[in-house]
Amino acid sequence: MSPETARQVSALIDRIQTQFHEGHRRALPELLAMAATVEARGIDDGLVDELRAIGNALEQHMFKEEMRLFPMMEQGGNTLIGLLIEDLHREHVAHEHAMDALRAHLCTLTEAHGTDLALHQLIRGLDDLACQLALHIRAEDEELFPLFATPSSPGSPSTFNPPSPATSTT
Numbered sequence: 001m002s003p004e005t006a007r008q009v010s011a012l013i014d015r016i017q018t019q020f021h022e023g024h025r026r027a028l029p030e031l032l033a034m035a036a037t038v039e040a041r042g043i044d045d046g047l048v049d050e051l052r053a054i055g056n057a058l059e060q061h062m063f064k065e066e067m068r069l070f071p072m073m074e075q076g077g078n079t080l081i082g083l084l085i086e087d088l089h090r091e092h093v094a095h096e097h098a099m100d101a102l103r104a105h106l107c108t109l110t111e112a113h114g115t116d117l118a119l120h121q122l123i124r125g126l127d128d129l130a131c132q133l134a135l136h137i138r139a140e141d142e143e144l145f146p147l148f149a150t151p152s153s154p155g156s157p158s159t160f161n162p163p164s165p166a167t168s169t170t
């Protein structure tokens with residue numbers, strides 16, 4: 001990996017952690033409290049569990065990135081990074097589906113409780129989280145992950161550990 005790419009990777013990882021990982025961790029407890037308020041008003045009884053499941057999946061995903069993916073990337077990548085990236089990308093799709101399902105669920109609640117202020121606050125809060133999550137996923141899927149794309153031919157990009165110099169002589 002060139003020094004320029006290494007700087008780019010490092011700056012992207014910093015931005016992702018500060019803006020998105022820390023941002024989601026701040027937002028989720030507030031949103032859970034809002035969901036509990038909505039439930040306490042007798043509007044629905046599965047919102048807290050549904051949101052908690054999303055928050056737990058997101059936390060496990062971010063932890064995996066912070067403990068495994070980001071350190072691997074900061075060391076220049078290795079032959080296993082492609083599998084990890086595929087796995088994390090599948091989780092991104094699952095997070096977005098779960099968020100869509102929760103927001104669709106809330107939308108159905110507005111039919112009977114359209115004037116409830118707590119419900120509207122929760123909907124707005126979840127809209128913000130969904131927007132931040134979409135930006136987060138885009139930064140990883142479209143900016144960070146492509147820097148470690150699987151090479152089309154053996155030994156092409158610098159993200160894979162090259163064989164020792166002795167094996168490449170003729």
Ligand SMILES: [Fe+2]
Binds near residue numbers: 065
């Ligand atoms: Fe992330």
Ligand SMILES: [Fe+2]
Binds near residue numbers: 065140
């Ligand atoms: Fe991610």
